[in-house]
Amino acid sequence: MQSVIKKIIIKIIRLYQIFLSPYFGNQCRFTPTCSNYAIYQFEHKKLHIAFVKSIWRILRCNPFSKGGYDLD
Amino acid sequence: MDFDKRTVIAIILVTIIILLTPLYQKLIFKNSQNYQVINNASIDTLKQAKSNASSDLSIKSNQDSISNEKSEVVDTKKVVDSVSSSTEEVVSQDTTFEISYDTLENEYYLLVFSSKGGVLRKAYLKEYKSYIQSDTFSIVQLIPEDYNGFLNNKLYYGKRVLDLSKYNFNFYKSGNKLYAEARVLFDSDTVVVKKVFSIGDKKYTLNYEYNILSKEIIDNNIVELDGGINVTERNIKDDLGYFKAYARMGDDVIEEDLAKKEEINTIEKTGASHWIALKSKYFLGSIICDKNSDGIILKGKKIKEKDSKFDKKYYNAALKFKNKYSLSNKLLVYLGPIDYLHLKSFGIGLEKTVNLGGMLIKPFSIMTTYMLIFFSKFIANYGLVIILFSLVIKLLTFPFTHKSYESTKKMSELQPQLEALKEKYKNNPQQLNKATMDLYKKAGVNPLGGCLPLLFQMPIFFGLYRVFASTIMLRNESFLWINNLADKDPTLILPIIMAVMSLVQSLMTIKDPKQKMTAYIMPIFLFFIFKGLAAGLVLYWTCFNVFTIVQQELVNKFYKGKAVSNSK
Numbered sequence: 001m002q003s004v005i006k007k008i009i010i011k012i013i014r015l016y017q018i019f020l021s022p023y024f025g026n027q028c029r030f031t032p033t034c035s036n037y038a039i040y041q042f043e044h045k046k047l048h049i050a051f052v053k054s055i056w057r058i059l060r061c062n063p064f065s066k067g068g069y070d071l072d
Numbered sequence: 073m074d075f076d077k078r079t080v081i082a083i084i085l086v087t088i089i090i091l092l093t094p095l096y097q098k099l100i101f102k103n104s105q106n107y108q109v110i111n112n113a114s115i116d117t118l119k120q121a122k123s124n125a126s127s128d129l130s131i132k133s134n135q136d137s138i139s140n141e142k143s144e145v146v147d148t149k150k151v152v153d154s155v156s157s158s159t160e161e162v163v164s165q166d167t168t169f170e171i172s173y174d175t176l177e178n179e180y181y182l183l184v185f186s187s188k189g190g191v192l193r194k195a196y197l198k199e200y201k202s203y204i205q206s207d208t209f210s211i212v213q214l215i216p217e218d219y220n221g222f223l224n225n226k227l228y229y230g231k232r233v234l235d236l237s238k239y240n241f242n243f244y245k246s247g248n249k250l251y252a253e254a255r256v257l258f259d260s261d262t263v264v265v266k267k268v269f270s271i272g273d274k275k276y277t278l279n280y281e282y283n284i285l286s287k288e289i290i291d292n293n294i295v296e297l298d299g300g301i302n303v304t305e306r307n308i309k310d311d312l313g314y315f316k317a318y319a320r321m322g323d324d325v326i327e328e329d330l331a332k333k334e335e336i337n338t339i340e341k342t343g344a345s346h347w348i349a350l351k352s353k354y355f356l357g358s359i360i361c362d363k364n365s366d367g368i369i370l371k372g373k374k375i376k377e378k379d380s381k382f383d384k385k386y387y388n389a390a391l392k393f394k395n396k397y398s399l400s401n402k403l404l405v406y407l408g409p410i411d412y413l414h415l416k417s418f419g420i421g422l423e424k425t426v427n428l429g430g431m432l433i434k435p436f437s438i439m440t441t442y443m444l445i446f447f448s449k450f451i452a453n454y455g456l457v458i459i460l461f462s463l464v465i466k467l468l469t470f471p472f473t474h475k476s477y478e479s480t481k482k483m484s485e486l487q488p489q490l491e492a493l494k495e496k497y498k499n500n501p502q503q504l505n506k507a508t509m510d511l512y513k514k515a516g517v518n519p520l521g522g523c524l525p526l527l528f529q530m531p532i533f534f535g536l537y538r539v540f541a542s543t544i545m546l547r548n549e550s551f552l553w554i555n556n557l558a559d560k561d562p563t564l565i566l567p568i569i570m571a572v573m574s575l576v577q578s579l580m581t582i583k584d585p586k587q588k589m590t591a592y593i594m595p596i597f598l599f600f601i602f603k604g605l606a607a608g609l610v611l612y613w614t615c616f617n618v619f620t621i622v623q624q625e626l627v628n629k630f631y632k633g634k635a636v637s638n639s640k
Contacts, residue, residue: 019590019597034523062524 006042006050013039029061030070040071174243176250176278178271181407183278190241190252190267191221195407197276197355201548203306212304214355214407219299219386222357223280223405225265226390228292234258236265237298261287274418276408280359283400293393294369295359295403300387301352307559309382314353314542317370317389318425320346325424330372331385342367348389351410351425354544358406358422359391367392409544412441429538436535444545455551458608462615465532466623533613540606549608557608564603566610571599573617580624 013035021035028034037057041050057070172187184194193215200212215222220237227234234256241252252267264285272279284293305311319326321343330337345368349358371388393401406422408414416423428437443464447457497504540546546558554561561567575595602610 019593028523058523058527060524 002047006047010039010042013042029065030057030068032071034058034061037071171240172243174245174250174252176248176269176271180275183269183407185243185250185252185269186221187241187243187252189220189224189237189239190243190254190265191224191237192269192278192405192407193221195222195357197408200304200354200409200544202304204303204308212302212355214301214304214357216299216302219388220296221299222297222407223267223359224296224298225282225284226294226296227263227284227286227290228294229258229288229290232259234263239265241265241267258286259288272404275414276406278405278407280403280405281400290395290399292366293395293399293401294390295393295401296369296388296390297348297350297357297359298388300372300385301350301355301357303352304355305353305559306556311353312382312385314351314427315372315385315387316351316425317372317387318347318349318351318358319368319370319389320348320421320424321368325421326368326370327425328370328372330370331374331383331387334374334376336371336373339370340367342392345391346420347422348391349406349422349425350387350389353542354410354547356406356408356410356415356422356425358425359389360404360406360418360420360422361391362402364393364401365391366394410542411544412438413445427538427542429534433531433534433538436531437538438535440532440535440539441543441545444539448545453551454546454549454557454608455554455611458551458557458611459615462612463619465529466616466619529616533609536612537605537609540609546606546608551607551611554607554611557611558606560604561607561610566607566614567599567603570602570610570614570617571595573614573621574598577617577621577624580621 017035030037032040034054034057038050038054041053044050045053170187173193174185174187176183176185180198182194182196182198183192184196185191186193195214197212197214201210202212224235224237226236236254236256239254239256241254244251244253248270250269252269254265256263256265266283268279268281268283270279271277280295282295284290300315303311315329315331317328317330317339319341321341326339326341328339330339343366344363345361345365346363347358347360348368348370349356351357369388369390369392371386373386375384375386377384391403393399406418410426412423412426412428415426428434428441440461443461444454444457447460448454451457451460493504493507497507540558547556549557551557553563553565572595575592578591578594598613602613
């Protein structure tokens with residue numbers, strides 16, 4: 001069940017990357033980008049951990065943060 | 073390679089949408105034909121109604137000529153049932169009587185009371201145009217004709233029910249109060265019912281007092297809103313989608329969609345309730361008591377119609393009072409628009425009938441509501457209010473986005489160096505990332521504004537969507553060629569402008585030639601999403617796009633000047 005949800009979420013993020021992301025331009029302050037980070041999290045971590053970490057990452061990704069390399 | 077695959081997927085998706093559109097439109101058109109049929113049917117009945125009660129609508133002084141002017145003859149059904157019949161309604165009066173009407177009126181509403189049951193038969197709201205009743209009768213009327221009307225009382229004696237809606241009441245007016253009185257022979261008992269209606273202090277309210285004298289013990293007495301709220305909008309299906317019943321029990325507000333099935337769905341709860349309410353998209357009918365009620369009954373069902381694409385809905389909401397020998401009760405009735413601030417001013421949670429979205433969206437929609445109301449104090453036209461609103465939102469996010477454009481600009485200057493790095497670390501992406509970040513650090517660039525400001529737009533947009541869908545403010549507000557900002561733009565002009573604007577914007581942001589396809593796909597996609605949404609929402613998004621473009625141009629110019637001065 002978890003893996004199914006994970007796959008669906010990853011698919012949605014991929015769709016975002018293909019259709020929406022280019023429209024907004026490169027906005028992310030981090031490497032890899034928030035969406036790639038989220039995909040990595042959902043591929044490798046437990047669902048709830050990946051979820052929380054992804055949201056935390058997006059919250060950190062604001063003009064006041066330093067950004068930089070951050071994967072785990 | 074990967075991109076080619078994506079392009080193919082995108083093109084396939086767009087083709088599917090384009091192919092499906094005519095089908096979709098056909099469906100829409102079929103529906104609108106159905107609206108026509110209904111309109112024609114209702115126009116006939118309304119013509120009658122007009123001659124019955126409305127001829128004096130516009131002339132306020134001429135109130136009394138409406139009352140008792142027209143009447144119809146009704147046979148009360150002679151149902152002689154024995155006491156043993158369980159919850160059947162027992163009518164022991166065997167008379168034929170003429171129905172007469174009387175009215176109460178102020179600058180906001182005209183209420184028409186029927187002597188049959190002494191109930192509220194029609195509630196016209198003078199400030200609001202009705203779309204359904206178009207030319208013949210153009211203001212909103214909230215109470216459905218086919219049912220018992222509003223404010224009917226039913227008395228329960230054990231298993232026997234005395235439904236007062238079948239009995240004739242005599243009206244008389246004194247001052248600004250309307251009295252209705254009936255003596256009902258019920259079994260061996262004479263029940264005396266006195267109803268007093270008067271215009272309430274607050275906008276759209278009516279005071280309702282009643283007094284019932286009976287020798288027998290009345291176990292329960294209910295006051296009900298029967299039938300639901302009338303459909304008032306052009307888009308009937310959309311309006312019906314908002315039909316719901318509400319009740320406040322303690323601190324909780326119960327919200328129920330009871331018209332999902334064709335059989336009657338009933339919710340009955342005991343305990344003190346503060347109010348019950350029925351609502352449509354824009355209008356609310358509510359009975360408010362002093363927390364002295366002993367329970368609520370909410371009912372609803374779907375009514376299938378043969379030649380109609382959508383189902384009608386029946387609703388009934390009632391407050392229940394336990395009582396003894398005689399009783400008198402004082403109630404407040406609200407019949408009016410769903411105006412967030414006005415409903416909130418009652419201080420009893422009536423504003424919770426406004427669906428402003430879940431926990432996440434609600435703060436944003438409330439903020440939006442207050443902002444729109446604030447702007448509308450200075451600007452008469454809501455189209456301009458929306459434009460101003462989008463400008464304010466743009467300015468609020470400007471410090472963020474401005475910074476992001478700055479770094480975008482600096483980034484593009486670093487582009488050649490980046491390309492070189494990419495070439496260098498072709499087979500080592502990890503190394504490439506580090507090298508890239510080092511480059512940024514050296515140049516003192518913190519790339520871009522981040523994902524959060526980008527995401528911040530979303531709740532505002534959804535909040536606005538909620539506001540457009542559920543408050544009366546934008547109903548019927550016109551702007552340029554759009555005659556209703558709360559409905560979709562049937563001419564499609566606005567969505568097309570929006571698509572063009574977003575195309576311009578995306579061509580500005582998407583510089584990578586590999587992604588050029590997406591630059592064209594997004595606007596098309598947006599067009600299909602937005603053409604069904606409220607015109608006001610499309611207007612907001614269009615203006616937001618325009619402001620973004622202007623901002624981008626300004627930033628570009630600013631940096632061009634700077635670059636020139638640097639090179640010198």
